[in-house]
Amino acid sequence: MINRQWRLARRPEGRVGPEHFQWTSAPVPEPAEGQFLVRTRYLSFDPAQRGWLNDLPSYIRPVAIGEVMRALGVGEVVASRHPDFPVGCWVAGPLGWQDYALLDASPGPFSVERLEPGVPPTWYLHLLGITGLTAYFGMVEVGRLRPGETVAVSAAAGATGSVAGQLARICGCRVIGIAGGERKVRFLRDELGFDEALDHRGGDLARRLKALAPSGIDLFFDNVGGEVLDSALVNLARGARVVICGAIASGYTAKAPAAGVHQHLQLVLRRARMEGFLVLDYAERFAVARAALRRFAERGQLRVVEDVAHGLEHCPEVLAGLFEGRNLGKQLLEV
Numbered sequence: 225m226i227n228r229q230w231r232l233a234r235r236p237e238g239r240v241g242p243e244h245f246q247w248t249s250a251p252v253p254e255p256a257e258g259q260f261l262v263r264t265r266y267l268s269f270d271p272a273q274r275g276w277l278n279d280l281p282s283y284i285r286p287v288a289i290g291e292v293m294r295a296l297g298v299g300e301v302v303a304s305r306h307p308d309f310p311v312g313c314w315v316a317g318p319l320g321w322q323d324y325a326l327l328d329a330s331p332g333p334f335s336v337e338r339l340e341p342g343v344p345p346t347w348y349l350h351l352l353g354i355t356g357l358t359a360y361f362g363m364v365e366v367g368r369l370r371p372g373e374t375v376a377v378s379a380a381a382g383a384t385g386s387v388a389g390q391l392a393r394i395c396g397c398r399v400i401g402i403a404g405g406e407r408k409v410r411f412l413r414d415e416l417g418f419d420e421a422l423d424h425r426g427g428d429l430a431r432r433l434k435a436l437a438p439s440g441i442d443l444f445f446d447n448v449g450g451e452v453l454d455s456a457l458v459n460l461a462r463g464a465r466v467v468i469c470g471a472i473a474s475g476y477t478a479k480a481p482a483a484g485v486h487q488h489l490q491l492v493l494r495r496a497r498m499e500g501f502l503v504l505d506y507a508e509r510f511a512v513a514r515a516a517l518r519r520f521a522e523r524g525q526l527r528v529v530e531d532v533a534h535g536l537e538h539c540p541e542v543l544a545g546l547f548e549g550r551n552l553g554k555q556l557l558e559v
């Protein structure tokens with residue numbers, strides 16, 4: 225049996241693409257004592273993966289040249305010498321861009337966990353995985369979500385944004401989504417029940433936001449940074465909270481710094497607070513968040529939006545697609 229793999233060939237300086245990876249194959253490894261072999265079924269695609277390719281200090285070590293590309297995934301245990309991970313069980317963990325991953329149960333930023341039967345496996349990469357948890361803690365803890373407020377979310381039709389905006393709707397807020405293109409704008413309004421949606425590519429976003437939120441935005445959940453963040457800052461209500469979840473407009477490249485924020489004085493004038501956060505810091509409370517997220521989805525209050533590509537051979541272009549806004553909802557790949 226052959227294990228097809230994508231390995232990092234060279235570090236991108238700007239946009240990531242297929243030219244930065246090498247398609248290789250190796251024999252499928254045998255588990256040693258304490259290890260288990262997982263057949264990868266689905267892979268998660270996350271903007272953070274671009275950051276992991278930079279040889280810079282971060283919350284996790286960079287992917288090394290020649291190493292299998294790091295990625296979260298779910299799969300089935302097909303050989304095992306670990307009593308807690310028997311053959312036939314499904315797990316979520318750092319499987320990487322490969323058909324088979326040899327794992328052990330050692331702790332790490334992304335440790336391995338068994339999936340609960342009856343829960344769709346892909347939910348562990350989205351609703352109950354990093355993106356759903358990020359939306360939950362960003363909104364509830366950092367953003368102090370409160371009923372009746374006006375909430376705006378950027379990259380709102382993406383994985384994290386679609387959950388964040390729906391949480392605000394469930395809480396009884398008026399929700400404005402910002403996304404790229406008419407298809408996404410329509411999707412937010414017609415399918416996810418956002419009150420309003422705007423195309424960030426349409427020019428003069430600040431003015432269009434003002435028209436939709438004349439009394440100001442109480443909570444802004446930002447995935448984008450740069451001009452989108454500036455447009456929200458000039459439209460904040462007094463005492464607003466600005467949650468910095470990410471800054472994908474920077475492309476997470478090694479050289480170019482994040483696009484500048486010019487309107488931070490608005491935080492002073494509007495007595496507002498801006499705060500960044502990292503979801504991994506909330507690991508001890510993931511179970512509480514997951515129970516809430518799962519309940520919302522099972523009751524039909526929260527729609528789990530997945531965009532599934534097919535074929536391990538397409539991993540590099542699928543990752544590049546996140547930075548071009550090709551995905552609607554959570555980008556996954558079925559191996």
Ligand SMILES: NC(=O)c1ccc[n+]([C@@H]2O[C@H](COP(=O)([O-])OP(=O)(O)OC[C@H]3O[C@@H](n4cnc5c(N)ncnc54)[C@H](OP(=O)(O)O)[C@@H]3O)[C@@H](O)[C@H]2O)c1
Pocket residue numbers: 269270271272354355358379380381382383384385402403404405408424447448468469470471472473474501502503504546547548549550551552553554555
């Ligand atoms: N703080 C944390 O712990 C944490 C954890 C997970 C993720 N994040 C952050 O959350 C954000 C969303 O991640 P995700 O996994 O949910 O990805 P995602 O939103 O599903 O995909 C990325 C989206 O970003 C938008 N985008 C890409 N380039 C852009 C640009 N130059 N300007 C404006 N929008 C752009 C695109 O949507 P449009 O078509 O709408 O432009 C694209 O679909 C990222 O910033 C990520 O780094 C943070």
